[in-house]
Amino acid sequence: MTQTxxxxxxxxxxxxxxxxxxxxxxxxxxxxxxxxxLFAHYPPGAREDAEWLRHFxxxxxxxxxxxxxxxxxxxxxxxxxxxEPSDQYWYQVVTGKYFTPGGSVDTFRRYVAGLRxxxxxxxxxxxVGHVDTENWKMVRDYIDSRRTFSRTIRMGGIEGxxxxxxxxxxxxxAAINNHKETIRIEAPARATRSRVVQKIAELYEVPVSSSCxxxxxxxxxxxxxxxxRTLDTxxxxxxxxxxxxxxxxxxxxxVQPDQQPIFNYFHxxxxxxxxxxxxxxxxxxxxxxxxxxxxxxxxxxxxxxxxEILQLDQKPTKGDLLKYARAFAVQDDARALPLLTQWASTxxxxxxxxxxxxxxxxxxxxxxxxxxxxxxLEELNLEAVKPxxxxxxxxxxx
Numbered sequence: 001m002t003q004t005x006x007x008x009x010x011x012x013x014x015x016x017x018x019x020x021x022x023x024x025x026x027x028x029x030x031x032x033x034x035x036x037x038l039f040a041h042y043p044p045g046a047r048e049d050a051e052w053l054r055h056f057x058x059x060x061x062x063x064x065x066x067x068x069x070x071x072x073x074x075x076x077x078x079x080x081x082x083x084e085p086s087d088q089y090w091y092q093v094v095t096g097k098y099f100t101p102g103g104s105v106d107t108f109r110r111y112v113a114g115l116r117x118x119x120x121x122x123x124x125x126x127x128v129g130h131v132d133t134e135n136w137k138m139v140r141d142y143i144d145s146r147r148t149f150s151r152t153i154r155m156g157g158i159e160g161x162x163x164x165x166x167x168x169x170x171x172x173x174a175a176i177n178n179h180k181e182t183i184r185i186e187a188p189a190r191a192t193r194s195r196v197v198q199k200i201a202e203l204y205e206v207p208v209s210s211s212c213x214x215x216x217x218x219x220x221x222x223x224x225x226x227x228x229r230t231l232d233t234x235x236x237x238x239x240x241x242x243x244x245x246x247x248x249x250x251x252x253x254x255v256q257p258d259q260q261p262i263f264n265y266f267h268x269x270x271x272x273x274x275x276x277x278x279x280x281x282x283x284x285x286x287x288x289x290x291x292x293x294x295x296x297x298x299x300x301x302x303x304x305x306x307x308e309i310l311q312l313d314q315k316p317t318k319g320d321l322l323k324y325a326r327a328f329a330v331q332d333d334a335r336a337l338p339l340l341t342q343w344a345s346t347x348x349x350x351x352x353x354x355x356x357x358x359x360x361x362x363x364x365x366x367x368x369x370x371x372x373x374x375x376x377l378e379e380l381n382l383e384a385v386k387p388x389x390x391x392x393x394x395x396x397x398x
Contacts, residue, residue: 028063031206038096049112065090133320139169154276155302160312163349166280184243193261223273241276248285257295314349328357329371
């Protein structure tokens with residue numbers, strides 16, 4: 001920081017004006033590809049962290065490095081001498097002006113590790129902490145198995161009824177495998193190629209003003225670069241991943257299968273870039289895929305065949321129900337289990353269960369109780385519940 005003095009005021013005291021060396025009121029802009037180029041000169045081990053930090057600043061701090069500095073201060077980041085990094089430090093780091101020369105890589109990476117942990121807590125926070133269910137483990141392992149350059153098949157499909165946890169599991173996976181290495185989009189209500197490209201480009205921070213063609217080029221550049229990135233980190237590179245939830249919405253009715261624009265786009269994108277693409281859908285869409293048309297047979301072939309579709313069970317296991325009970329601080333697991341089983345066995349699956357547990361916790365909090373007694377659960381069990389769904393009777397798609 002530099003200091004300049006102004007003429008004395010009426011009291012005779014000199015006023016000191018602090019002039020920052022960095023631009024005031026200027027926000028970080030640029031796509032993921034711009035960030036990769038910006039930090040190309042950073043030392044081994046610092047480049048990926050710098051890219052992550054810039055993306056975090058753009059997406060969670062409104063592009064303002066000063067807000068990043070305030071977050072760092074709030075979570076207690078300090079150097080070895082106990083000194084907090086300055087705004088000037090954060091500005092230099094996220095604009096590619098650090099390490100030219102000098103700067104401690106170890107200190108920088110320690111700072112980013114702290115910020116990554118903070119970001120993870122933000123992105124995975126909800127009314128209840130993450131519950132390590134059987135469906136979550138299957139989704140995690142399934143995506144991991146296809147998210148590797150050592151596998152020829154890097155496309156996958158996950159089928160599940162509403163309330164089976166498709167949306168939650170894929171959202172959680174994207175949150176803990178960020179930033180930009182894994183993204184997740186909800187299939188658009190308007191099934192057009194341009195809308196899909198727009199949603200992906202937005203997550204890759206491509207300027208909104210760019211043409212659809214330019215957005216596609218930027219997306220492909222970023223996905224292709226995964227194979228050669230940061231070879232000096234001693235970490236095996238993995239293909240970047242796009243998760244598309246509820247792809248049954250992308251199906252255009254009364255259009256020949258081989259003329260489906262969005263499905264064709266993902267075929268082309270995966271072929272051209274080598275990225276990993278994971279789709280989720282409801283069971284009724286599986287019937288479309290198995291309808292016998294050569295196009296859908298090819299679609300399934302890219303996943304390794306219809307027996308490679310991961311099918312999620314809508315009904316949670318007894319162990320999962322007990323985990324939810326503990327997550328919500330239910331007092332008596334064994335006594336509560338029949339009610340939890342009843343709620344989770346409706347056509348709404350986990351949605352019904354979590355809704356009831358959230359209501360119970362709110363009521364317990366209102367009564368100043370730290371735990372939820374079973375009496376409150378029974379109090380909430382006033383409305384009739386529906387029987388479990390059949391495949392033909394699934395509700396919404398999630």
